[in-house]
Amino acid sequence: xxxxxxxxxxxxxPDITKSIVHHVQTSLARAxxxxxxxxxxxxxxxxxxxxxxxxxxxxxxxxxxxxxxxAYYLSLEFLxxxxxxxxxxxxxxLDQYSSSLSSLGFGIEDILVQERDAxxxxxxxxxxxxxxxxxSATQELPVWxxxxxxxxxxxxxxxxxxxxxxxEAPDPWLEHQNPWELPRLDVTxxxxxxxxxxRWGEGTGxxxxxxxxxxxxxxxxxxxxxxxxxxxNNLRLWESKPKRGFDLQSFNAGNYERAVESSNSAxxxxxxxxxxxxxxxxxxxxxxxxxxxxxxxxADMLRRFKNLEKPISEFAEYNAIQLNDTxxxxxxxxxxxxxxxxxxxxxxxxxxxxxxxxxxxxxxxLPEALEKWxxxxxxxxxxxxxxxxxxIVTVEKRFPGDRDRLARLSLIEEGFPKxxxxxxxxxxxxxxxxxVAELHSxxxxxxxxxxxxxFYGLSKFGxxxxxxxxxxxxxxxxxxxxxxxxxxxxxxxNVWLKDLYKLxxxxxxxxxxxxxxxxxxxxxxxxxxxxxxxERQLGIKVDAHALFDVQIKRLxxxxxxxxxxxxxxxxxxxxxSLTPEERKKVVKKVVFFAGKAAPGYYxxxxxxxxxxxxARVINADPDTNQYLSLFFLPDYSVSVAEILIPASDISQxxxxxxxxxxxxxxxxxxxNGGLLVGTVDGANIEIAEEVGDDNVxxxxxxxxxxxxxxxxxxxxxxxxxxxxxxLAHVLNTVSSGIFGSDGVYEPLLNTIREGDFYLLTDDFDxxxxxxxxxxxxxxxxxxxxxxxxxxxxxxxxxxxxxxIQDYAQEYWxxxxxxx
Ligand code: 26W
Numbered sequence: 001x002x003x004x005x006x007x008x009x010x011x012x013x014p015d016i017t018k019s020i021v022h023h024v025q026t027s028l029a030r031a032x033x034x035x036x037x038x039x040x041x042x043x044x045x046x047x048x049x050x051x052x053x054x055x056x057x058x059x060x061x062x063x064x065x066x067x068x069x070x071a072y073y074l075s076l077e078f079l080x081x082x083x084x085x086x087x088x089x090x091x092x093x094l095d096q097y098s099s100s101l102s103s104l105g106f107g108i109e110d111i112l113v114q115e116r117d118a119x120x121x122x123x124x125x126x127x128x129x130x131x132x133x134x135x136s137a138t139q140e141l142p143v144w145x146x147x148x149x150x151x152x153x154x155x156x157x158x159x160x161x162x163x164x165x166x167x168e169a170p171d172p173w174l175e176h177q178n179p180w181e182l183p184r185l186d187v188t189x190x191x192x193x194x195x196x197x198x199r200w201g202e203g204t205g206x207x208x209x210x211x212x213x214x215x216x217x218x219x220x221x222x223x224x225x226x227x228x229x230x231x232x233n234n235l236r237l238w239e240s241k242p243k244r245g246f247d248l249q250s251f252n253a254g255n256y257e258r259a260v261e262s263s264n265s266a267x268x269x270x271x272x273x274x275x276x277x278x279x280x281x282x283x284x285x286x287x288x289x290x291x292x293x294x295x296x297x298x299a300d301m302l303r304r305f306k307n308l309e310k311p312i313s314e315f316a317e318y319n320a321i322q323l324n325d326t327x328x329x330x331x332x333x334x335x336x337x338x339x340x341x342x343x344x345x346x347x348x349x350x351x352x353x354x355x356x357x358x359x360x361x362x363x364x365x366l367p368e369a370l371e372k373w374x375x376x377x378x379x380x381x382x383x384x385x386x387x388x389x390x391x392i393v394t395v396e397k398r399f400p401g402d403r404d405r406l407a408r409l410s411l412i413e414e415g416f417p418k419x420x421x422x423x424x425x426x427x428x429x430x431x432x433x434x435x436v437a438e439l440h441s442x443x444x445x446x447x448x449x450x451x452x453x454x455f456y457g458l459s460k461f462g463x464x465x466x467x468x469x470x471x472x473x474x475x476x477x478x479x480x481x482x483x484x485x486x487x488x489x490x491x492x493x494n495v496w497l498k499d500l501y502k503l504x505x506x507x508x509x510x511x512x513x514x515x516x517x518x519x520x521x522x523x524x525x526x527x528x529x530x531x532x533x534x535e536r537q538l539g540i541k542v543d544a545h546a547l548f549d550v551q552i553k554r555l556x557x558x559x560x561x562x563x564x565x566x567x568x569x570x571x572x573x574x575x576x577s578l579t580p581e582e583r584k585k586v587v588k589k590v591v592f593f594a595g596k597a598a599p600g601y602y603x604x605x606x607x608x609x610x611x612x613x614x615a616r617v618i619n620a621d622p623d624t625n626q627y628l629s630l631f632f633l634p635d636y637s638v639s640v641a642e643i644l645i646p647a648s649d650i651s652q653x654x655x656x657x658x659x660x661x662x663x664x665x666x667x668x669x670x671x672n673g674g675l676l677v678g679t680v681d682g683a684n685i686e687i688a689e690e691v692g693d694d695n696v697x698x699x700x701x702x703x704x705x706x707x708x709x710x711x712x713x714x715x716x717x718x719x720x721x722x723x724x725x726x727l728a729h730v731l732n733t734v735s736s737g738i739f740g741s742d743g744v745y746e747p748l749l750n751t752i753r754e755g756d757f758y759l760l761t762d763d764f765d766x767x768x769x770x771x772x773x774x775x776x777x778x779x780x781x782x783x784x785x786x787x788x789x790x791x792x793x794x795x796x797x798x799x800x801x802x803x804i805q806d807y808a809q810e811y812w813x814x815x816x817x818x819x
Contacts, residue, residue: 041114075324077126081638119153137226149237164612187219197384209384217296240269294331316356320812332429437662467800477642501796530647546588555597555604594636648674658703699770
């Protein structure tokens with residue numbers, strides 16, 4: 001126990017143990033004899049942090065000393081998850097901390113789960129940013145992240161006991177001190193809003209922006225350790241603060257309330273992460289977040305650049321800025337403002353610098369996700385930036401070419417009010433534009449920006465297929481599989497975790513029955529771990545011998561969780577119709593769902609309700625519940641994904657063809673030996689190319705047919721009964737009220753019966769057939785295990801190390817900094 005361990009501290013005590021005890025007594029100011037798991041976590045974290053700080057400082061000094069080109073990753077979201085386990089892995093200190101904690105009476109597993117997720121993101125885009133930071137540091141690349149330090153991360157999801165609907169609660173993740181950040185109260189910038197812009201210097205395009213509200217940006221640095229290297233990069237998150245305690249002018253005028261109000265409005269900027277994913281609402285506070293963050297980040301970069309004492313004309317030779325979707329597009333305009341108004345460069349030289357500095361990644365082709373800001377709102381909040389955008393429009397028009405087309409590719413959309421199209425601005429202001437999987441990048445060129453492709457040529461458009469970090473998404477979340485791989489490949493873990501193509505060495509062992517048995521045993525162990533987790537969470541026992549089928553992602557119509565749940569109901573009805581004898585031949589299956597719905601997304605929330613209530617009925621049916629059970633795991637997070645992914649036999653990635661830009665959890669499942677059920681969409685296609693068509697279960701219509709099918713839905717509708725009798729039966733069963741009466745689900749069912757924009761009626765039958773193929777394949781367990789091994793073996797391409805290399809070489813032109 002702590003008490004004895006404390007008494008036993010001697011000169012022989014390992015340094016790590018001493019350091020943990022030291023932090024209990026000093027940083028936590030607590031007596032060591034009544035420390036609980038959380039206190040032990042805090043002390044261990046502070047002790048690990050001491051190691052990180054040393055490496056981080058060395059790295060930053062080296063970066064300054066070498067003054068090489070740097071890249072900056074601007075993302076409004078960083079979905080980091082937990083840090084302690086990742087830091088221990090990357091520092092190579094996991095075993096030592098584990099034994100120190102155990103000598104103090106604590107189990108490492110109990111300690112690691114004390115940490116709260118840093119959930120400063122919605123989904124794929126935010127988690128991608130986190131994987132890219134890991135890979136950049138691992139490859140010793142000088143890359144910094146810039147984001148916002150939200151006081152509240154993505155909301156906590158609760159499921160209402162009476163009707164199964166989603167409730168949202170705040171996520172005050174900073175309640176306890178966060179050991180992974182370093183407040184830099186000395187690194188601050190002033191950011192202006194509102195006021196007015198006065199042009200000066202005839203024909204130069206210059207202006208002065210003054211007045212309005214000034215807000216302070218304060219830096220918090222999060223250390224990002226690389227794996228197996230001392231290189232430790234920085235993620236700088238900005239917090240907003242009123243410039244003074246409160247607005248002195250109002251205060252002196254006797255208006256105390258107004259004074260406090262203005263200080264509230266400054267603090268509000270970084271108070272909460274917007275929980276929408278794929279829908280833009282055009283709220284003023286969101287625009288304020290975007291500008292606050294880009295302005296502070298650019299001021300910071302400029303200050304760093306000026307320390308190099310290079311001419312400003314060389315800015316783009318030393319800095320590359322990656323825009324993670326359009327959210328940071330104002331950075332383009334802000335850099336123009338700084339160069340033209342403050343550095344007094346000519347418009348054209350400024351524009352050359354800008355268009356050599358920025359790179360833009362698009363993450364979705366859904367029209368409702370394309371950001372637009374109303375011109376009157378921009379004029380009010382950022383008058384100088386609106387002027388610059390209008391000037392960009394005018395200057396772009398000087399280029400030779402087809403005027404009509406240029407009007408169409410205009411940054412301003414006509415209407416009431418006029419709107420600024422941020423994606424178009426991002427394309428115009430960037431050196432290169434990329435999508436996140438082959439298919440998606442083609443759609444970006446053909447459907448989203450065809451006129452720009454014609455205008456600038458194809459060379460401005462590229463593809464970087466997404467990737468995931470194998471450190472978190474294999475070694476950390478699936479230590480048994482990692483150990484088995486190391487043992488089998490007979491190469492050091494440090495080697496294959498940094499060169500994931502090495503996994504193909506597993507192919508030589510596919511036919512080895514002993515290896516197959518060990519592979520299957522690992523999967524089973526992970527299924528038992530998930531079963532235990534579910535039992536603790538929901539109080540229901542899960543049969544780990546059943547096939548585990550998982551769909552975890554944000555709830556969205558295009559991702560078609562509805563297709564999945566209707567398929568589950570279909571299976572339930574089928575099993576129900578069998579005799580007890582016949583049922584014995586059914587493949588036992590457990591279906592897991594998890595994911596959050598945007599708080600205002602009615603249909604997505606209704607889908608959750610349906611899943612939860614179907615689960616209640618199915619799990620309580622003694623005729624069927626040994627063959628089919630269903631769980632909706634509340635409050636999906638990175639940490640929950642780390643338990644679910646290693647336990648899956650199959651996972652579902654079943655978006656309507658052409659709608660899922662890439663998907664990244666598909667890669668995580670396959671890396672962990674789960675097989676993929678999916679549509680021919682996003683990175684599914686490239687995964688199938690790698691692992692082979694016979695190791696994935698594809699179904700559904702293809703992208704080129706989607707448009708035509710939608711047209712037919714509108715002009716030549718065919719009733720569901722005719723198109724898919726099986727689906728019609730399922731819909732009618734839901735309507736009949738066995739999962740909840742009084743027609744609650746009708747609005748959801750009607751999206752399918754009328755319009756069916758996401759083509760469920762077109763894909764249902766082939767979906768069911770694909771699931772039948774899964775059943776057949778699963779019956780031959782040896783063949784199944786081979787498929788699983790082959791899948792993992794072929795996932796090398798999907799390491800985020802490869803993706804980051806692509807960006808570093810083809811886009812940013814940066815090199816590793818070795819020391
Ligand atoms: C303005 C509202 C808003 C918020 C977030 C619009 C769009 C977004 C993101 C771009 C949505 C997103 O996360 N997209 C996902 O990005 C992943 C990483 O590239 C891809 O793997 C997913 O397919 C894509 O949906």
